[in-house]
Amino acid sequence: MDEEQILHLCMQAGCLLLRCGGETSRVEQTIAHMSIGAGAAPGSVHSFVTPTGIFVSMTTETGTTTRLTRVSGPARMDLSKVTRINDLSRRLQRGAYTVTEALAELDRIETFAPLYPRWIQMLAAACSSGSFTVIMGGRPLDFLFGAAGGLLAQEITGWLTQYAPRFFAVLLAALGGALLAVASSAFGFTHHEGAIIIGAILPLLPGLAVTNSIRDLLAGDLVAGVARGAEAVFTAAAIAVAVAVAIGVSPHLA
């Protein structure tokens, strides 16, 4: 048993989980389970996880080793990676992996290409927005406008999150989607601009942030829960502002 290696494994798994959209309570739990699976004595590894950083410390007879990692903003949400790490930790605990094998497996998970290729994701963005437009009372034809708006919003966020804070990206993306909806209505293609706006911005809603925030609060992770909640509120506010701007502009178009 090598404590450096165990801590390294815990850190790697924790960072990856956090960046792919896992809750902090899950990260703490996974670190605890993985360290035991890797051979640490139960209760010798303690972790404190926040949405932006991980602290892990391990106590042995020779002393205490502590590691700290700063986790920079979420990469892309990827719940399939979260599931895979979950499986890995479970198997490690059952003894199906050694620590070295687990580290290799973790690297493999990290470098996995997204489960669904880019064109499927674009199709999914378009389909979800189009379907929501119709569910919210649009005509079948409005599916197309909603889909276009959703695709536009999705592409803008995907591109902008690399350069700007997330909620600024969401603001501009929602603005793009909503303006497209307003324009299609102003030029007389449709009368359901409301339904189209909703469809276009729906994929931007902070659904995962809200769910994670609630689950963290339930698990007693107050810091993480409140932080995630604030993120969700900011994102929702950004969307609201974008929609307000688009509606305000609409009477002056065409």
Added chain:
Amino acid sequence: MIIIVLSMVATVSFAILYQIPARAIVSVGCLGAVAELFAFAAARYHVGQVAASFAASLVVSLLSEALARVQRMPVTVFAVPGIIVLVPGMQAYAAMKDFVVHQYVLGLATGTQTVLIAGALASGLVIAGVLARSVWRPRIHESD
């Protein structure tokens, strides 16, 4: 009927945006349909929207917790896409629209309703989470 199918399409597409594992897709689609069915039935029998949202969210979250344990995947895989069709988009939009045209009182009324519905969705998640945690004692690692 077409609405139910569309809500399944919407839910599954949403799930793909979050990159959920392929073997969860069918169950997630069914969750979306269940949620929409609830919203539909509530409108039919004139149940208040807040109450209906709460009931639907509770059922969807409980199903998510159960599915997560059966399929051994994180709960978020099911709960996040499953609940999305219940989001009060129309009310939020109407409230913003009222504010923009200076109908502040109307906007406040619709806005309050939006917040209440969102709160109902969140409480559904919370209660399902608490129930699940107390019924299924976290075994070594199978809990979530």
